[in-house]
Amino acid sequence: MYELMIQNQGTIYLPVVEDGVTWETERKGSPGQLSFSVVKMAGLNFQEGNPVSFRVNGIDVFYGFVFSKQRTKDGLIRVTAYDQLRYLKNRDTIRAVGKKASELLQMLAADFRLQCGTVEDTGYIIESIVEDDQSLFDIILNAVDETLQATGNLFVLYDNFGKICLQNIKNLKRNFVIDQDVSEDLDYTSSIDKQTYNKIKLTYENEKTGKREVYIAQDGNHMNLWGVLQYHETLQNEIGAAEKANALLKLYNQKTRHLTVKNVLGDISIRAGTLS
Numbered sequence: 001m002y003e004l005m006i007q008n009q010g011t012i013y014l015p016v017v018e019d020g021v022t023w024e025t026e027r028k029g030s031p032g033q034l035s036f037s038v039v040k041m042a043g044l045n046f047q048e049g050n051p052v053s054f055r056v057n058g059i060d061v062f063y064g065f066v067f068s069k070q071r072t073k074d075g076l077i078r079v080t081a082y083d084q085l086r087y088l089k090n091r092d093t094i095r096a097v098g099k100k101a102s103e104l105l106q107m108l109a110a111d112f113r114l115q116c117g118t119v120e121d122t123g124y125i126i127e128s129i130v131e132d133d134q135s136l137f138d139i140i141l142n143a144v145d146e147t148l149q150a151t152g153n154l155f156v157l158y159d160n161f162g163k164i165c166l167q168n169i170k171n172l173k174r175n176f177v178i179d180q181d182v183s184e185d186l187d188y189t190s191s192i193d194k195q196t197y198n199k200i201k202l203t204y205e206n207e208k209t210g211k212r213e214v215y216i217a218q219d220g221n222h223m224n225l226w227g228v229l230q231y232h233e234t235l236q237n238e239i240g241a242a243e244k245a246n247a248l249l250k251l252y253n254q255k256t257r258h259l260t261v262k263n264v265l266g267d268i269s270i271r272a273g274t275l276s
Contacts, residue, residue, distance in 0.1 A: 117163025
């Protein structure tokens, strides 16, 4: 059983839904989306910006806002609603010093009147954040990516029924087994062609000494197996450079693996970013 509600100026509607409801999420850079069609009936009145909630068997699934309505000749209204992450498409210019990705998220959420839920301490302090005319998505995810490169910890940004959350992917693990009984087909690929590096070279132009400082971390065994696959980056400062080189080697010194599973029986506890 599912429940779809739309609220307009204090009035709550439980519209008749045709052709089901589609809920879509992506792990990175996109808001959650709810798509559905309702029957246009007397008294039904809702507008863009109105809150929408969706529950399945009493479990909260989606809370967001109507962004588009499309009427058809057969008396249906096709609706697209997005969760709060849609507002992270706003663009801004910021300068920040000594902030963690988690602190940056909370600062931007307050500036744009967004509600936060579970925001875990990302730990790593970013010395300087300079972003010019960037989307809030890019600003936050750039900080998350820098944290990943420095610490090896991956944090997932998502909306949990009207609350923006940021959590370590290790804490989003679900005991959900996919086998031939719940899926139609799968495609598994392993590769060293992209995002695989066994040598990390970081350089810093030291203006005080006039010399180039070089920091290298490498894995000789994998270099023998795969050849030299080098990652290079020019640093703005040398603070934590050696630690960063080691963290990048740990992150990238492995095969990339991609698994695509087709037509899996749904489970509302699984969303983009979930670790299984």
